[in-house]
Amino acid sequence: MTLLAACGAAEDRAGSQTPAPATGAASAGPVAKSGPSTRATPDPSAPAVHPVATAKEPEHHVHAGDMAVALTFDDGPSPTYTPQVLSILHQYNVTATFFMIGTNIERHPEVLRQVLAAGHLVGNHTWSHPDLRALDPAKVREEIERTGDIITRVGRGAPPILFRAPYGNFTGTAMAVSASLGMHPVAWSVDPRDWSRPGAQAIVDGVLGAVRTEAIVLNHDGALLDPGQTEVGGPADRSETVAALRTYLPRLIDAGYEFTVPDPAR
Numbered sequence: 001m002t003l004l005a006a007c008g009a010a011e012d013r014a015g016s017q018t019p020a021p022a023t024g025a026a027s028a029g030p031v032a033k034s035g036p037s038t039r040a041t042p043d044p045s046a047p048a049v050h051p052v053a054t055a056k057e058p059e060h061h062v063h064a065g066d067m068a069v070a071l072t073f074d075d076g077p078s079p080t081y082t083p084q085v086l087s088i089l090h091q092y093n094v095t096a097t098f099f100m101i102g103t104n105i106e107r108h109p110e111v112l113r114q115v116l117a118a119g120h121l122v123g124n125h126t127w128s129h130p131d132l133r134a135l136d137p138a139k140v141r142e143e144i145e146r147t148g149d150i151i152t153r154v155g156r157g158a159p160p161i162l163f164r165a166p167y168g169n170f171t172g173t174a175m176a177v178s179a180s181l182g183m184h185p186v187a188w189s190v191d192p193r194d195w196s197r198p199g200a201q202a203i204v205d206g207v208l209g210a211v212r213t214e215a216i217v218l219n220h221d222g223a224l225l226d227p228g229q230t231e232v233g234g235p236a237d238r239s240e241t242v243a244a245l246r247t248y249l250p251r252l253i254d255a256g257y258e259f260t261v262p263d264p265a266r
């Protein structure tokens with residue numbers, strides 16, 4: 001069994017049981033870039049939210065004004081691809097959010113520090129990227145707490161506020177745990193499925209075709225590796241994501257978009 005995983009992969013593994021935030025957002029219809037955006041219609045197939053959870057649902061959008069969008073990068077840090085993403089973001093003076101996996105932070109703590117030093121936000125993406133639906137509450141809490149601890153320790157800063165469940169499976173338990181830790185659950189509205197390596201152009205088209213005011217874009221700068229697996233040339237290869245970013249980012253800027261990070265206060 002491969003351990004390689006990516007946020008959007010659940011659609012393939014679990015079929016219609018799994019919510020697909022990008023699809024749900026798309027079904028809400030296009031929103032004029034110049035006008036106020038509408039919230040995506042809640043996906044009826046979304047997992048039930050535990051009644052004790054304080055957050056109703058994970059955030060799929062940002063609310064930082066007209067033309068504001070957020071770029072998010074999941075499953076890192078990667079010693080190969082995260083620095084390449086950082087270089088492109090620096091070139092255009094864009095701030096992004098990185099939802100990191102605890103095991104990858106343990107292997108590459110210097111990359112987390114590099115991300116923070118560049119002024120980006122780091123969020124909690126669990127310790128081992130499990131499907132949280134399969135875990136008992138104690139294990140869910142351990143996955144989230146352990147990751148928050150290493151981000152705080154390695155980053156020598158405040159605990160992470162943003163939380164993203166692997167595969168977007170924000171279970172009731174996960175919502176309750178993140179709420180109890182003062183965290184803010186963040187999903188996405190644009191998913192070009194870059195983890196499936198569909199080709200850089202397909203990723204570019206996936207982003208540019210779906211982005212609109214308030215969008216949260218999901219990309220992947222890393223992956224959970226099998227033992228002995230290398231990042232380059234296999235399923236964990238994120239070079240297409242990097243190439244796509246290099247193409248779509250200046251186009252988003254030219255189109256007038258501005259870049260923000262998910263705001264836990266909203």
Ligand SMILES: [Zn+2]
Nearest residue numbers: 006007074075
């Ligand atoms: Zn992920």
